[in-house]
Amino acid sequence: MGLNRSQWIALGIVGALGGWMLSGALAESDKAPTEPTQVAVAAPAKVRVVDSVAAEMTRNVSVRGQTEAVRVVEIKAESAGRVVEVGATKGAALAKGDLIARLALDDRPARLAELKAVIAQRERELNAAASLAQRGFGPDLRASESRAQLESARAALARLEIDIANTEIRAPIDGILDDRAVEVGAYLKVGDRLATMVDLKTILIVGSVTEREVSALSVGGPGSAELVTGESVEGRIRFISSVADTATRTFRVELEAPNPQMRARAGVTAEMRLPLRAVRGHRVSPAILTLDDAGRLGVKAVDADNRVVFKPVTVLSASVEAVWLAGLPERVRLITVGQEYVVPGQTVEPVVQASE
Numbered sequence: 315m316g317l318n319r320s321q322w323i324a325l326g327i328v329g330a331l332g333g334w335m336l337s338g339a340l341a342e343s344d345k346a347p348t349e350p351t352q353v354a355v356a357a358p359a360k361v362r363v364v365d366s367v368a369a370e371m372t373r374n375v376s377v378r379g380q381t382e383a384v385r386v387v388e389i390k391a392e393s394a395g396r397v398v399e400v401g402a403t404k405g406a407a408l409a410k411g412d413l414i415a416r417l418a419l420d421d422r423p424a425r426l427a428e429l430k431a432v433i434a435q436r437e438r439e440l441n442a443a444a445s446l447a448q449r450g451f452g453p454d455l456r457a458s459e460s461r462a463q464l465e466s467a468r469a470a471l472a473r474l475e476i477d478i479a480n481t482e483i484r485a486p487i488d489g490i491l492d493d494r495a496v497e498v499g500a501y502l503k504v505g506d507r508l509a510t511m512v513d514l515k516t517i518l519i520v521g522s523v524t525e526r527e528v529s530a531l532s533v534g535g536p537g538s539a540e541l542v543t544g545e546s547v548e549g550r551i552r553f554i555s556s557v558a559d560t561a562t563r564t565f566r567v568e569l570e571a572p573n574p575q576m577r578a579r580a581g582v583t584a585e586m587r588l589p590l591r592a593v594r595g596h597r598v599s600p601a602i603l604t605l606d607d608a609g610r611l612g613v614k615a616v617d618a619d620n621r622v623v624f625k626p627v628t629v630l631s632a633s634v635e636a637v638w639l640a641g642l643p644e645r646v647r648l649i650t651v652g653q654e655y656v657v658p659g660q661t662v663e664p665v666v667q668a669s670e
Contacts (some may be wrong), residue, residue, distance in 0.1 A: 357663070358662050359652065360663045360664075360665055361616070361649045361651065361652035361653065361655075361663070361664055361665065362649070362652060362664075362667055363615075363648060363649050363664040363665065364647070364650050364667050365645065365646075365666065366642075366645070366648050368596055368644045369594065369596075371592065371630065371631065371638050372590065372591075373593065373638075374587045374588065374590070375527045375587075375588050375590055377521035377523055377567065377587075377588060378583075378584075378585060378586075379519055379520050379522070380519070380582060381517050381519055381520075381578055381581060381582045382517075382518040382568075382580050383512040383513055383517070384514075384515075384517065386510065386511075386513075387486055387511045387512075387513070388507060388509075389486065389507070389509040390507050390508060391417075391480075391483070391502040391503065391504055392480040393480035393481050394417075394501075394504050395418045395419075395420060395481055396500070396502075397418075397496050397501075397502065398417065398498065399413075399415065399498065400497065401415060402485075403491070404492070404494050406490070406491045407490055408485040408488070408490070408491055409485065410485055410488050411484050412484060413483070414485060414508070415483045415494075415508060416481060417480075417481035417483075419478065422478050429470055429474060432467045436467050439464075440463075485511060486511070487511060488513065488515060489511045489512050489514060489515070490512050490514055491509060491511055492512045493509060494508070495507055495508055496509075512580060514576040514578070514579070515573060516570055516571070516572060516573060517547065517570075517578045518552070519537075519568070519584045520567070520568050520569075521567055521586050522562065522566055523564060523588070524563075525558065525565075527588075528554065530590035531551060531554055531567065531588060531590065532551070532554075532591075534550055535550065535551045535588070535589065536548070536549075536550060536551075537588045537589070539571065540587075541582050542582055542584065543578075543579070547572075547573065547578060548571060549571030549572065550570055551567060551570075551588070552568045552569065553566070554567050554568075555567070569588070593630060595630045595639055595642075596638065596639045596642050596646070597636050597637075598613070598636065598648060599636060599637075600637050601650075602614075602648060602649065604624075604653060606626075610626045611626065612626040612627050613625050613627060613642070613648055613649070613653075614649045614653040614656065614658070615642075615647055615648050615649060616662060620663070621658075621660065622649070622660045622661075622662055623658055626641055627639040627642060628641045649662075
């Protein structure tokens with residue numbers, strides 16, 4: 315079947331296009347080979363680094379606590395009697411031996427004179443019995459009885475003298491008369507509470523530290539405290555509990571500090587600062603801290619082959635100006651500028667700056 319005019323025209327167009335495309339391919343193949351294309355290689359990223367060397371640092375632990383008196387003495391009557399004089403008011407600063415109160419002597423002076431007379435009589439009797447026994451005119455038993463009676467009278471005298479001395483209640487320590495429970499006219503029996511004294515020449519600041527902190531403290535170590543009333547004191551650790559509080563799992567610590575003017579009072583809120591044992595760490599700017607993909611805190615450093623490495627760290631101490639880090643080698647090249655633009659394993663060009 316013959317082709318019509320339209321079909322012949324379509325075939326002609328197709329053939330012309332094919333020839334044009336073929337001629338272009340042949341022309342390209344006839345061209346002389348050219349030089350291979352040069353691929354540009356990016357230069358390593360520049361980062362600023364510092365060569366950090368570990369140094370010894372002392373950490374401080376802050377402990378919330380309160381002041382306590384180093385001694386609290388409750389004074390009780392050791393003799394019975396009516397109070398006839400009070401020598402100090404509540405709140406007074408007393409020296410050891412100052413009068414607090416005096417009891418009536420009643421018949422004590424008479425009994426004292428009587429016992430002295432009895433003792434004199436017993437001494438004469440003993441001398442006579444001993445002389446007779448020595449010359450053979452009396453038994454040794456008589457002398458022994460006289461000696462026993464004399465010693466009994468002397469013991470009674472000693473007890474009475476102590477009883478008389480106890481009618482004057484005096485300060486047993488230097489300190490503050492925190493409470494006086496009696497007034498003139500009150501009658502006291504033996505054992506009745508009369509007053510309370512506190513020793514504030516030395517003050518205790520008491521607080522609790524955690525399980526991690528207690529192992530870094532030692533008795534005799536230094537410490538200081540700021541009292542809410544404004545006083546500042548410095549002293550030494552007197553006591554560290556060996557057993558944790560069962561409820562809080564913390565350990566009691568007592569800081570003992572001089573308080574010669576007795577300005578610091580007992581029961582005042584205080585903030586203790588206790589230096590822990592010295593450790594080695596790196597002091598760096600907080601700005602270089604970063605997190606890895608796992609969320610670990612660390613820093614980026616450069617190894618001997620100028621490759622970026624991530625180093626996990628532990629913060630020992632932190633402030634606005636600097637942080638102290640543990641977990642790094644003794645010497646390490648830390649990236650201080652540009653760490654946010656590089657990743658671990660990447661080769662970089664380090665530019666060294668002076669140590670911070």
